[in-house]
Structure formats: C-alpha cells, structure tokens
Amino acid sequence: MxxxxxxxxxxxxxxxxxxxxxxxxxxxxxxxxxxxxxxxxxxxxxxxxxxxxxxxxxxxxxxxxxxxxxxxxxxYFHTVEDTLAFPDTDDLRADITTQLRHFVELMTTTPAGRLLTELIGRSQTDPDLAAEYRRLYSSARRQLATDRFRRAQEAGQIRPGIDVRVLVDQLWGAVYHRLLIPDEPVDEAFADALVDNLFDGVVQTP
Amino acid sequence: MxxxxxxxxxxxxxxxxxxxxxxxxxxxxxxxxxxxxxxxxxxxxxxxxxxxxxxxxxxxxxxxxxxxxxxxxxxYFHTVEDTLAFPDTDDLRADITTQLRHFVELMTTTPAGRLLTELIGRSQTDPDLAAEYRRLYSSARRQLATDRFRRAQEAGQIRPGIDVRVLVDQLWGAVYHRLLIPDEPVDEAFADALVDNLFDGVVQTP
The missing domain is CATH 1.10.10.60 (Homeodomain-like)
Known part of the structure; x- marks a missing residue:
C-alpha cells in the first residue's frame, strides 16, 4: 500500500x-x-x-x-488535549483548580491513570520508552502548564522570582506521586489542597 | 539450621x-x-x-x-534512616531544607535514586512488590515527614487548616516526579525552590 x-x-x-x-x-x-x-x-x-x-x-x-x-x-496526548486544556480567564487560581480537577478525574475515573503509571513504570528500565514518553507526552504537557504560569507571571499574578517549572512538579507531579505510590487517596480535596498550599503558603504568619 | x-x-x-x-x-x-x-x-x-x-x-x-x-x-530503609533523619530545631524551614537537600544528594549521587525508581517502576505491574514497597518503605518515610510537620503545626508554625500529608507529595513527591520522568534536573536549587514555594506562597500580593 x-x-x-x-x-x-x-x-x-x-x-x-x-x-x-x-x-x-x-x-x-x-x-x-x-x-x-x-x-x-x-x-x-x-x-x-x-x-x-x-x-x-x-x-x-x-x-x-x-x-x-x-x-x-x-x-493519548491528542485524545486528552481538550480535556486537559488550561482555561485562561483573569482568575489564575480558578483556572488552575479547574484544570487540576479535570486531570485528577481523568486519572481516577478512566483507564488513563493506569495507562500512564504503567508507561512510567516500564520506562524506568526501558530507555527507548523513557525517551518516547518525554518526547511524545510529558515535555509537551509540561510546556502547556509552564506557558500558562508564565503568562500569569508576566501579568503580575505570580511573583517574579518563582521558577514556574517547579510548580509543575508540585501540582501534577504530586498527583503522579500518589498514583505511582498509592499511600494516600487522589481526589478533588487533594487537588484543591495542592493549589491552596502554593497560592496561600503554609506557614503561620504572626 | x-x-x-x-x-x-x-x-x-x-x-x-x-x-x-x-x-x-x-x-x-x-x-x-x-x-x-x-x-x-x-x-x-x-x-x-x-x-x-x-x-x-x-x-x-x-x-x-x-x-x-x-x-x-x-x-535500604534502615541504611538511609540516619542520612534522612529530620533535624528538629526551632527553625522548621532550615530543618526541612537540610533534610530535603540530603534526600536529593542521596538520590543523585548514590545508586539509591536508580534503586527506588526501578522498584517503583516494577511495582506498577507487580501488586505484591507494590504492597511491600508501601509496607517496608514509603508509608514509614511518609510517617516520619508528617510527624515532623505535625509537631510544627502544634507549635503554631504551620497554619491549622493545612493537611500536612499533602506537603509530603509537594516536597519529596515532586523530587520523585523528576527522578521518574527526567524532563528537568534534580539539584539543590530545585530542593530549595520546593521549600520556598510552599513556605512563601507563589502569588504576588498587592
């Protein structure tokens, strides 16, 4: 053919x-x-x-x-692209919360969670798959998230000194951590707490 | 015998x-x-x-x-127990930073990082190993971290509403995320940024 x-x-x-x-x-x-x-x-x-x-x-x-x-x-990347799209309103916190809840829902109510954890798992001992995972999935997803945060940073909503790439690990990465090592539940309350901790800070201010 | x-x-x-x-x-x-x-x-x-x-x-x-x-x-748990012990001074931020830097160093300069990512990887398709991983390693490590944060919360250093279990995923979990999907480096600057983001919050306050 x-x-x-x-x-x-x-x-x-x-x-x-x-x-x-x-x-x-x-x-x-x-x-x-x-x-x-x-x-x-x-x-x-x-x-x-x-x-x-x-x-x-x-x-x-x-x-x-x-x-x-x-x-x-x-x-998978193309199939979930719309579901995981970032809203872009003036309310950064609401936009991130909405997207992160969609991500958690996708991971926990469809075979997507099992699919990704299995691919991440296999890629630990399969360098070709690891390279494909980053090329075809994770680096593009990271880019979409950092783009959203960079726009927020340029708009003065995120402090100038923040490395927005780190936020990806503290939001979606934290969810992957619970999916891969299921000591604690992955649910909406968890998604909300992830956002709250970063937006409000966790220390008691006098 | x-x-x-x-x-x-x-x-x-x-x-x-x-x-x-x-x-x-x-x-x-x-x-x-x-x-x-x-x-x-x-x-x-x-x-x-x-x-x-x-x-x-x-x-x-x-x-x-x-x-x-x-x-x-x-x-492994017993061998790294001392290296990963939590300092317990009055300065919570310094204590967490010190421990997290030790953790990053252990993961990146010894075979420990490869060992854990390989075990986490295998455990995605091996339920027995997954159960052993949680029983013999991750749940005990989580407990040590949440104990340290709970003491800080009782001392009024962490806000009362914070679920300290979530901090484990946003600090050590974020490091595992980069170890498992190596799109970005795992180094001291990353460890410090993880702590800063949670302790200071990331939003620009007017």
Whole structure:
C-alpha cells in the first residue's frame, strides 16, 4: 500500500483512504488509538486493532510509529488535549483548580491513570520508552502548564522570582506521586489542597 | 539450621552466629543488604551475596524476607534512616531544607535514586512488590515527614487548616516526579525552590 500524499485533499468523489492528506489519516489513527486506550487501557492497544479501527494499513502505522508505546503516547496526548486544556480567564487560581480537577478525574475515573503509571513504570528500565514518553507526552504537557504560569507571571499574578517549572512538579507531579505510590487517596480535596498550599503558603504568619 | 533465639545475647565466648539474638542477626543482614544496594544498586543484591556478607544462612533469609525486593526495601530503609533523619530545631524551614537537600544528594549521587525508581517502576505491574514497597518503605518515610510537620503545626508554625500529608507529595513527591520522568534536573536549587514555594506562597500580593 502506498503512503498518504501530503498534497491537498482529493475531491469528495475520492473515497479511498490512500488519497486523503497525511494529517487527516494521522488524526484518524490517533483518534482510534486514544479511544482504544481510554476504553481498555494499554492492553487494548495493538497495531492490528488500530489498523482495523482506523482503516489505515499496518505498514503505514509501523512507519509513523516505531512501537506500540509511541502510538499509545501520541494517541493519548491528542485524545486528552481538550480535556486537559488550561482555561485562561483573569482568575489564575480558578483556572488552575479547574484544570487540576479535570486531570485528577481523568486519572481516577478512566483507564488513563493506569495507562500512564504503567508507561512510567516500564520506562524506568526501558530507555527507548523513557525517551518516547518525554518526547511524545510529558515535555509537551509540561510546556502547556509552564506557558500558562508564565503568562500569569508576566501579568503580575505570580511573583517574579518563582521558577514556574517547579510548580509543575508540585501540582501534577504530586498527583503522579500518589498514583505511582498509592499511600494516600487522589481526589478533588487533594487537588484543591495542592493549589491552596502554593497560592496561600503554609506557614503561620504572626 | 536452627533460627536465631530471641533471648539475651550469649556471652563473648560464644562466637557461633546461631546463638546471637535475632535482632542482632537481623541488623547484620539489613546492613549487608544496604551496603550492597548503595554499592551497586538492585542488581548487586542477591540472597547468596547477602548470606555470604552477613554470615546468615539462606534459609533464615528466605524465612524473614520472602523476596529479594522485600530484603532490598527493608535493608535500604534502615541504611538511609540516619542520612534522612529530620533535624528538629526551632527553625522548621532550615530543618526541612537540610533534610530535603540530603534526600536529593542521596538520590543523585548514590545508586539509591536508580534503586527506588526501578522498584517503583516494577511495582506498577507487580501488586505484591507494590504492597511491600508501601509496607517496608514509603508509608514509614511518609510517617516520619508528617510527624515532623505535625509537631510544627502544634507549635503554631504551620497554619491549622493545612493537611500536612499533602506537603509530603509537594516536597519529596515532586523530587520523585523528576527522578521518574527526567524532563528537568534534580539539584539543590530545585530542593530549595520546593521549600520556598510552599513556605512563601507563589502569588504576588498587592
């Protein structure tokens, strides 16, 4: 089977998938992969099933995604992009709280939590997967969060000296910590406490 | 081979290890396991090597520690207990900073970081190891940290409404997040920023 051309889309009379632009084919694949992952977790995702669901050949899939892990990460990132989008109102605290609650809900009420902890787990002894995890998922998610905080910092809402990259570890990283080592619950109260501690500070002021 | 008695220690003329009290034998084993781990990481630890180094029989080791993972966790906990002890002066911020810097140093300059991330990684798909990890390591470490913060809260240094368990995830959990997903460095500046953000709060006050 030939690879999808990158030129303009064929007219409506062309129904063959091979003629559609690459970005549309890619979107179909990522959607199919994401749906399988959120339906059944990592074990539900195989090249065969994605090929069947998306109508894209295995050859094409293997060419664009070297491993099932890379397909999972890419599909997952695009599938949760809207759910995890940062609101951008004037109320930074409300925006972060809203996003963090969505993140906690996604991690605890869908197979997403299990999927990510399993990929993070495997990546501890699989350097290729670790590199793919950072390239296709974590570094882009970090960037979206730091972008939101940098805008807040430029607007004078976050103190100038704060390294906003550290906030990512103290909010979403703290959630991952409880997901990976489940000594304590991951719930909305936890999400709210994470935000409160950083926004209000924890020390008693005289 | 008989198991070590739990009665009083035999006199100095008794050199046979089988006659020593169980707690001494146990301490020898944990010391040997910890030294192997901090020397060469998880791959350096086998029942055979611990038996050889500690002079305790494999039969006894297997009876007390059902898996090499449980022996690793128990040995590691006891080996780093002093290094990770919490200072308890009147200056809470200095105490936490000191401890957190020690933790970062241990994680980044010894095989401890690799050991723990590998055990956390494996525990994502090994429920027995996950349970052992919490029983023999993480829950006890969490307890030591929350004890220190509760004393500070009782002394009026931490605001009354703060759930101090959340601070564990925003300090040590944030470090684990960077160790497990190494998008950003783990260093002293990071440790200090973690403390500063929580103690001072991050928002600009008018």
């Amino acid at each position: 030939s690879t999808p051309p990158t030129g303009p889309a064929a007219g409506p009379q062309r129904r063959g998938r091979g003629r559609r632009p690459a970005h549309e084919v890619r979107a179909d694949v990522l959607r199919a992969a994401g749906a399988l992952l959120l339906g059944g977790g990592l074990t539900a995702l195989t090249f065969d099933r994605v090929a069947r669901e998306s109508g894209v050949s295995r050859t094409t899939l293997h060419k664009w995604w070297p491993s099932v892990g890379s397909l999972a990460l890419d599909g | 008989s198991t070590p008695p739990t009665g009083p220690a035999a006199g100095p003329q008794r050199r046979g290890r089988g006659r020593r009290p169980a707690h001494e034998v146990r301490a020898d084993v944990l010391r040997a396991a910890g030294a192997l781990l901090l020397g060469g990481g998880l791959t350096a630890l086998t029942f055979d090597r611990v038996a050889r180094e500690s002079g305790v029989s494999r039969t006894t080791l297997h009876k007390w520690w059902p898996s090499v993972g449980s022996l690793a966790l128990d040995g």
